[in-house]
Amino acid sequence: MAVIKSVTKETDNRFVNLYIADGVNSKGHHSRYNVASRAKNIEELKITTHKDTPDGVIIYALYGPEHDRVVLVHQYRYPIDGWIYELPAGLVESGENIHEAAVREMHEETGLVFHPIHADPMFEAPRYTTVGMTDEAVAAVYGYAEGEISEAYEEEAEEIKIVVADRKEAERILREERCAAQMSYQLMHFIHDEDPFAFLRVGG
16 A cells, blocks of 8 residues: 655635645555545545545435436536536535535526435445545435526526436436436436335345
């Protein structure tokens, strides 16, 4: 296992920063490893805390009287200069738990009211998104959404189209469109399982 000798902060941005970790691994190989992070300082890095704290949430929400549709967002993303389908998501603010963050983010992105399920902790635990380049971890929150879709609460910097997809449309999206990984895995449950949340009862 590598030993990190020092960490330096390279940028000072609002939402994401670059750090360099200098270390040597068990083979004696020295590295200067670039780490992108939501942490605002070295003390908050997971390199420092060794805690799997959630930086954000992704929200898997069923919609409609029969819970037979799923709430998605079709969003423009700068890193790919294009549109991609995702689950609604956002950062966890100071003092929030993941359910509070999910309720707030769902409303801000879609205008919908979200009712979270308190699932077994193994389904809600923070998971790492792209650990080869970032220490960002997100928690999945599951539940039901209701109300009228609205774009009135979106931030000016966001370009989001709200999509409420049935199983046929969800399958088309998986086959034909650019998709975020986390969303793709959940849509596989949605498409093939009579009860898309049946897996949440495992271990419960």
